[in-house]
Amino acid sequence: MKKGSGPFSKKGPDPFFEDVVAGLSLPQKALPPKYFYDATGSRLFEKICRLPEYYLTRAELSLTRANLSSIARFAGRGCELLEYGSGESLKTRLLIRALRPKAYLPVDISESALAGAAARLRRQFPWLRIVPIVGDFSRPLDLPAAQGPRVAYFPGSTIGNLTPEEAHGFLARGRAHAGRMLIGTDLKKDANVLHAAYNDSRAVTAAFNLNLLARVNRELGGDFELKRFAHYAFYNAALGRIEMHLISLRKQEVKIGRHRFAFERGESIHTENSYKYSLEGFRALAANAGFRQARVWTDRKGLFALHALTAN
Ligand code: AVJ
Numbered sequence: 001m002k003k004g005s006g007p008f009s010k011k012g013p014d015p016f017f018e019d020v021v022a023g024l025s026l027p028q029k030a031l032p033p034k035y036f037y038d039a040t041g042s043r044l045f046e047k048i049c050r051l052p053e054y055y056l057t058r059a060e061l062s063l064t065r066a067n068l069s070s071i072a073r074f075a076g077r078g079c080e081l082l083e084y085g086s087g088e089s090l091k092t093r094l095l096i097r098a099l100r101p102k103a104y105l106p107v108d109i110s111e112s113a114l115a116g117a118a119a120r121l122r123r124q125f126p127w128l129r130i131v132p133i134v135g136d137f138s139r140p141l142d143l144p145a146a147q148g149p150r151v152a153y154f155p156g157s158t159i160g161n162l163t164p165e166e167a168h169g170f171l172a173r174g175r176a177h178a179g180r181m182l183i184g185t186d187l188k189k190d191a192n193v194l195h196a197a198y199n200d201s202r203a204v205t206a207a208f209n210l211n212l213l214a215r216v217n218r219e220l221g222g223d224f225e226l227k228r229f230a231h232y233a234f235y236n237a238a239l240g241r242i243e244m245h246l247i248s249l250r251k252q253e254v255k256i257g258r259h260r261f262a263f264e265r266g267e268s269i270h271t272e273n274s275y276k277y278s279l280e281g282f283r284a285l286a287a288n289a290g291f292r293q294a295r296v297w298t299d300r301k302g303l304f305a306l307h308a309l310t311a312n
Pocket residue numbers: 048056156157158160161198205272273274
């Protein structure tokens with residue numbers, strides 16, 4: 001078990017432990033997807049982004065490259081750039097080069113991911129003021145006061161992890177952070193294309209999903225037997241989302257500290273939602289949260305969208 005974590009940590013309750021116990025106690029067992037990204041999970045996610053079936057990353061990068069000067073014009077050169085996520089990505093570097101922001105404020109729950117990304121960006125952009133912020137964007141956030149116009153960047157369809165209700169809350173709270181937003185969303189499309197993206201032939205997505213149980217074992221002293229669970233992902237068309245689950249392959253009991261969780265054969269842990277939006281659907285969601293869609297860019301194949309939003 002990792003030092004300083006688990007039920008007996010001196011630092012008080014460990015949010016990972018609390019969230020795991022709460023999630024596995026629900027009638028439909030569930031684990032929050034934000035915990036996918038430990039060191040192993042982040043490595044697996046990068047591998048997912050390079051898979052032939054996982055079109056999202058390439059589509060967003062290509063639309064960003066193709067529209068970089070319009071995007072920069074919308075954001076305003078010399079703004080403060082706030083990013084939800086640690087800013088490891090190639091897209092972020094493109095944006096920084098094009099915008100020449102006064103400051104760059106990455107927000108991430110992982111202090112180590114933030115520190116690593118900030119160090120690399122400092123080397124690449126010595127002129128840039130970088131203000132890393134440890135925080136969870138799915139909850140209210142306290143940010144340093146803006147010293148000029150601020151634009152928030154939320155790429156990668158990460159907003160797709162939130163339900164539309166949560167996304168509404170995120171956007172409504174975001175109005176206090178930034179007057180303008182750039183948000184990447186995956187578009188609705190043929191269910192077979194979506195299915196393949198989350199059921200890749202090399203089973204990297206399966207390994208990414210199962211790593212969540214391995215992480216519970218490593219950090220919380222759980223005794224999940226990974227071979228007794230299977231990756232399951234499908235497109236829920238009625239709700240417009242990919243759902244990822246881990247299915248128990250037999251009746252079994254799992255221990256985490258003094259807690260025991262019983263699984264029926266076939267019972268699932270719901271590990272992720274990945275919402276897909278139509279252009280109109282996201283525009284309406286943003287409008288309800290007080291944002292006007294000023295522009296929207298898509299890639300040539302119409303797979304992915306980047307929305308430019310202005311607070312009303
Ligand atoms: C990083 C949340 C956008 O939902 O497509 C990739 C995560 N899950 N494969 C997504 C993910 C399975 C990804 N997001």
